[in-house]
Amino acid sequence: MKLSEIIDLTNAKVVAGDAEKDRELLRAFSSDLMSDVLTLDTEHILLITGLTNLQIVRTAEMADIEVVLLARNKTATPEMIELANETGLVLLETPFSIYRASGLLFQNGLDPVY
Amino acid sequence: MKLEFDIASGDFSKAGRASSRIKKMLKQLQVDPKVIKRIVVAIYEAEVNVVAHSVGGKMLAEIDGTGITVIVQDNGPGIEDIEKAMQEGYSTASKAVRNMGFGAGMGLPNINRNTDEFTIESELGVGTVLTFRNNF
Numbered sequence: 001m002k003l004s005e006i007i008d009l010t011n012a013k014v015v016a017g018d019a020e021k022d023r024e025l026l027r028a029f030s031s032d033l034m035s036d037v038l039t040l041d042t043e044h045i046l047l048i049t050g051l052t053n054l055q056i057v058r059t060a061e062m063a064d065i066e067v068v069l070l071a072r073n074k075t076a077t078p079e080m081i082e083l084a085n086e087t088g089l090v091l092l093e094t095p096f097s098i099y100r101a102s103g104l105l106f107q108n109g110l111d112p113v114y
Numbered sequence: 115m116k117l118e119f120d121i122a123s124g125d126f127s128k129a130g131r132a133s134s135r136i137k138k139m140l141k142q143l144q145v146d147p148k149v150i151k152r153i154v155v156a157i158y159e160a161e162v163n164v165v166a167h168s169v170g171g172k173m174l175a176e177i178d179g180t181g182i183t184v185i186v187q188d189n190g191p192g193i194e195d196i197e198k199a200m201q202e203g204y205s206t207a208s209k210a211v212r213n214m215g216f217g218a219g220m221g222l223p224n225i226n227r228n229t230d231e232f233t234i235e236s237e238l239g240v241g242t243v244l245t246f247r248n249n250f
Contacts (some may be wrong), residue, residue: 013200016152032215033215033218034214034216035217035218035219035220035221035224036217036218037215038158038159038220038224039220039224039227043147043151047213051214051215052128052216053127053215054126054127054130055126055162055214055215055216056215057128057160057228058130058133058134059158059215060153061130061133061134061137062134062137062154062155062158063129063151063155064147064151067243079127088187103118114124
């Protein structure tokens with residue numbers, strides 16, 4: 001699924017990174033547990049989370065995750081935005097819950113990691 | 115090539131600095147991205163462990179022609195039961211650490227899974243030493 005479609009479907013706002021609209025994401029994973037995110041072997045996925053702290057950005061960096069969608073109307077902290085811009089992570093914010101955002105993306109063809 | 119980092123206890127804002135530096139360096143050395151991901155995930159987990167569980171410590175990383183060796187050493191309190199700590203799901207993490215998205219009892223097993231060689235030694239009241247290596 002194209003990044004532009006993810007942004008449209010979830011009513012998302014881009015708050016950091018270069019949201020190059022043609023970027024293609026193949027799978028997504030929803031989790032508030034970074035320990036679980038770090039066990040994934042799949043790269044270039046979309047991470048949907050309701051957590052907003054610096055470790056989300058660090059976890060994404062180490063796990064080769066290029067796009068993170070912050071759900072439940074959470075806003076990224078200035079430190080998160082700064083680090084995301086530095087590491088090249090695209091940070092998005094959606095007013096939808098994790099369930100709603102995940103459901104919409106799944107329904108429209110974005111596959112799960114497992 | 116040798117790198118050394120101090121890791122402060124409880125300072126989550128800095129957790130990930132060592133792994134980030136090492137990741138950049140390995141990228142510059144044009145190491146296979148799959149190999150980079152495995153080692154930096156292991157290093158990051160180890161860093162978070164020192165921040166979350168110990169009174170502080172340090173990390174030494176040595177990159178040679180064939181791979182990278184990492185030693186993570188903290189100054190206590192040490193792990194009471196290493197066998198339990200190595201089980202997935204076992205954790206002694208505080209609520210604050212869990213609120214950060216960690217402390218699910220996946221750290222040490224995940225380090226073991228992502229490395230080619232891994233040893234852990236710990237003594238109560240003294241500290242814990244992890245040594246791991248990945249070949250390029």
